[in-house]
Every structure is written in structure tokens, then in C-alpha cells.
Amino acid sequence: MRDSPRTLRRNDPGDAIRTIAERYGEPESYCVLGGNVASVSTWRGISFEDQYAAVTRGAGVFPCGGMYYLSVTGPHASDVLNLLTPRRVDLLEVGQAAFVVFTTPEGTVDTEGVVLRVGDDGFHVSIGGEARPPTWLHDAIDHHPGTRVEEVDISSFNIKGSARLPAMAALLAEEFATPLARLGRFRGLRARTRWGARVWVVRTLIGVEMWAAPEDIHLAWRAMVAAPETYAPCGWDVLATYRLECQEFSFFLCPLDIHRGTHLFDVGLGHVVSARKHPPYMGFEALQKPAQAGGRMRIAGLRPTSPDAPCRTVGERLFGGASDGLTGYVTSAGYSPRDRRALCFAHLPVDVPPDGTVRFEDGTTWSVVPLPIPPVRKGDEAP
Template sequence: MNWHPEILLYTRLRKSPYFHASGRHGVEAYSVVNHQYHPRRYGDPIKEYWTLVNDVTLWDVGAERQVEITGPDAWEFSNMLTMRDLSDLKVDQGKYALITKADGGIISDPVLLRVDDQRFWFSTAESTLLVWAYACAHWSGMDVHVQEADISPVQVQGQKALDVMVDLFDDSIKDMRRYWSKRYELDGMDVVVSRTGFTNVAGYEIYLENAKRDADKLWETVYEAGQPHGMRVTGPVHISRIEGGILSYDADMDLDTNPFEVLFHYPWLDEIDQEASFIGQAALKEIRDKGVDRKLVGVEISGPSVGSYIDGSMPEVFPVHRNGTEIGYVSSACYSPRLEKNIGFAMVPVDCSDNDITLQVETRHGMETATVVEKPFLGYQG
């Protein structure tokens, strides 16, 4: 099947504050994220991948909206909203903060930044989180204000990302640890810079306040600073995120999956025992104690290249078989140029989740052999 449908540009879908600035670089394909147009690629995904690995890339990620929580009860409310324990979260610190519903299913997987004592940003690509937060605030009776703030990020990702950031700001950024942030003023614009990103290489996000006013200015400022370092505008490089074991909501997790199925190797799952209660806590404790029936594991897949994930080569999940019976599915897969093999994530029964177990995966090329392996496939390269 060789589909090449266009995506309609019209008023019903929202547009990132960077829509026109990022569009000037020649977007070849958009997808829809958070009810917004999201540049997915500008050219050959493999060339974009190598630019990330060797140089530096600039991404329009304005579809990541900031669900901002403020007010006297902002900390208590934010802690109730996420399964992460925020008791040790300092101002300027962040966390990968899963949001779960009462039965433990995952609603969203934002990055949370504490930008002030009682000001929290949940940076989310899922539109459901905003209305969920509105509802939770209403029914909790807590003294908080919930809004979608006029704050939009861009990502600077790649081997030379730090060089660009030093040129934009100053040497103080060299000391920034992962999941920490710092406020800067950049040519009259107020920004918060965090050491975060959707890749397994060095990367930063620049959160622009007053984004509707200053988006074009920020974009051109960052792009100009990146030119001496070989910066290229790309979409999110999914090959790198798959190599790094980074999951994508609505692909690898959703409302019908829980953290113990998809993130079973994360040590902070123990935070469900925190003293403060959060939505889904009782269910997650029960799931942990009972054990799960399936897990999202890493797999290496034989055969020809399965593509780069964002090139139209994987419109549906790949069925997973064992002994002639369909037992699960591959949710994300790609060919890794650095590893020179096909890799992906497979949701399989627990008794098929041990490393070195052999499975069969039905790719677009036919039935191929797959081997369960440890993830991430490549550790953090920053």
C-alpha cells in the first residue's frame, strides 16, 4: 500500500505559534498532535537522523502545551495529579510525570517543571490533560488556577546542542543537569531553558513566554545561532527516541496500559508508596502486588529495513506471533543506522518477555524473526 494523502490546512486544527516560522523551511509532512499541526519531517528521515547524531537540529514542538497550575494549593494539586512524588521537587527542577486515572491507566506522560514555588508546568502533547486538570481542580475543591499558558517550546537536539545553547545564553548552561531548568532573558524575550528532549542525545528545550507575540523572533534567533554549528530544521527524530527506549503516547502507551506494563524497569515506580495520595494510587498498588500479564519489551527484528517510523512505513502495529498464535503487537519500530538492524517495542505476555526469547513479527515484508532484548538499545549519548 503506497498512500500519499495530503493533510488539509484549515481552521479546525490549531496551529503552533511557530507554525509559519517552521513552515518556511519546507515541511514535507505534518501529523496532528494535541489537535495541532505538527511538522513531522522536512526531507529524508535518515539524513535528519544523521544531522541529529553529528550536528544539531531545531524542532517546532509548540504542540506541547503547558498546563499551568498556580495558586495556594498548586503543590498539593500537582502532587495529586501525577504518580510522581513531588515532595523533593525543587524550584527549577523537573520530572517525567505520568498522569494516571483511577484504574491506573495512563492519561498523559508530560514533563513537569516547577518554575516557581507555586507554579507548575505540565508540558503535554495530549489534549486530554487540560480538561482532566480542569475537572480535577473543580471536584477537588483545592484553591488552584488551571490554564493553558501562552508558553511554547522549541527543542534544540543533537551532538552540538550545547555549543548552540552557550552561544545563545552563556557558559552557565554547561552546569545544567538533566531535568533541571533555568530562567533567561534572550534579546528581550523571557524564556525557561530545560535540559530535556525526545532523543537519547544531548538536548534542550526553550520554553518561550508570550509565545503568540515572540514566536517568530525566538525561532529566527535560535536558527541563526545554530548555523555555524550545522543546525537543520527537522521534525522529531523517532529513530533516536526508539534507540533510547523513549515511549510515545498513543503509540506505545494509552488509557488501556499502566506504568507497570510499559515502564516496568523504571526505579521511580516505587514512588507509588509516597505518603501523599494521588489519583490511581490504590489501583497501581494492587497492580504491582498482583503482577501484570503483559510487558512492553525491546525486540530486534530480522529482514529488510522496516523504515524510519515517520515515513509511512508503519501505518499499523506489527502483529507478534509465537508458535503460530498471535500474542501481541509491535507498537513502534524502525531501522537503526547506528545499530544496523531493525528495532522496536513489543507488547507481549509476561511469559514471552525474557531476553533472548524468539518470536515472529509480521512486518510489511512478511513474517520475520524477532528476539527480545534489553532496552534502551542505545544509552544516553549526551
């Protein structure tokens, strides 16, 4: 949508948008995420090209105001979380994090997030997607009524790009530079900012995040906006591009690409089912037989053979397959400077070959490509 949304939920607790707008101008456009959470697509005063350069060769910073944070504490905190996901949360050490998919009884995606163990009996959970607690949280608490679960007043931001670690280090007190440089993936560091605030810094697979009280995240944004030579604020348009080009893993978002209609094994998330995890946990029976589970659809990449093909939009219908009828839809779309053309993620039925083609309603034909979407090669151009 092009106008400022009238009603936002948990949009910007760190006041990042207003702080960024003071230097770069008002947002050019907004996008609506899940759960009526809106965020900025891009800003008037910082080009897509500059944002793309930051996330590929520098430090691009994304506000995370739409996230939902939970604190889970008590002797059975890990047991409560283990009831909600097929991943073994109890194996995390203090300071260790993990990407977690919370599942439904059918073995599909309820929501997703990052779990960080902050103490022997305590966890922080950062939930994306629709910015809400896992649906069956209260049922899990009923099994362990002594566990305390509450929403935490935390905000965050995420830095991506090759200079992300030194960019984060510049916000911290000097003594944390070396521990941050040595921080492993999916590890958290309890640190102090250079203005004295206590924060968690969490390194993920492709980014580094700061989790802190909203007033401290606000001060971090003040510092970053004042240093445009180091930090570039980024919006959801460039995030879509970054996700489509990502080679480290298939970078899906909930509820765009994965949701309650997508079985874990259909969408390539079988790796989040921990080996030898014992029941009960949500979706256990549905996740025991991967060969029989799901089987209705899969996520694929789409790439036009011509660089002149127009960019697509989320939700556009696709045609083809065995019946040559309606066969799927676009879940994510964006422009790839790497490939000099548009790219998409799409839901497709299993009868569409991995190297097949689909077409849009305007007759444009696109190739189905593997995930992660590989860079375009010589010979992929249209004759």
C-alpha cells in the first residue's frame, strides 16, 4: 500500500522509522506483514541501489519492530518449549540460540522464531511471522504450570552485509569487540553499549542482531543514522531481493512462504526435526514418516528466461502442470541486480517438474529453478 497505514500493531517500539525519516525523509511506501503489522518498503532518501550495496558489501540495517518477544522461565522452561516444536530446545547451552519452527498437530508451520537460552532456567524467544505467541502455548503451560511465560518489552534490529560484525562492534563498549569477532553462529553475547546499556547481541547465519529495551534500540538508531558512511537503513523491498538471492539457505518468511498450509517436509524444513526427539510434541505423529507426510506441494524458485520480463507481485496465479490449469501462486517476488531480472518463490504442486516451466496470466513463461536460486549462468538467456 502506498499511504501510511491507519492502524499498526507493535510496529515500531524503538522509534526507528521516525529516527530514520529525520535524515532520509518519510517512507516511500509501506508493506503489510502478517498479523496486521506494517513496515517500511523503502525510504525516499535512500535508493534501492544504495540499500542493496549495503547488504551485499557493507552494513544494511533492518528495523525489527514487528517481532514478538517472550520470556520463558522456570525449572520446566525447556519442557514447555519442547512441547511446541520438533527441535530439541533443552540441548541449548546458555548463550546459544537456534532457529525454531513451532508446529501444528498436522505437522505444518504454526509460526517461527529464534530461541536464545539466557540462563539455566530461562529463554528469550523472538517470533517473526504474524508477531504472536505459538498457538498451543497455553496447552504447553498447562503441562508445566509452574513455568512463567510473559511478553518482554524488547525491540531489535538486524544488520546484514559483509561489514555487519564491525558495524555492530562500533555500537558496543570497546571490551566487547574481541568477543563479538569470535562469536559463533547462533550464539548470543551479553554486552554493553557505548552509552552503558545492557543488551544481547545475537549472531545468526547471515545477520547479527541487537535485542534490548526500546529506549536503548532508539539510541542505537540515533547512532547509526548519524554515521551514514557505515550504516544504511534498509526496507522490505531490498529484503525480498536479499532473500531471493540468498545462497546460504532457502530464506523463507512466515506467513508469506511458510504457514499453516505448508508441511515441514514439503517446504524443505525437515532439518528442524531433531533426531531422536521423544514425544510428546506438537505434530509428532504427522512428522514420523517423511515419505508419506505432506506430498501436496513444494516451494520452488522461478526465473524468467528474458531479463525484460516484468516484476511480479505476491499472490499472482500460475498455470501449467499436468492439467495445464491453475497450478500455484507467487509467495515472494523481487528484482535481482545479481541476475539483472526479476525472481520469485512460488508454491507449486509436485507434478510440476523441478526443471519445468509455468506461465502467468499475461502469458509470460518462467522457468522453475532449484533452491536456493542459483546465479544466472551463460546460456540461461533466451535465444
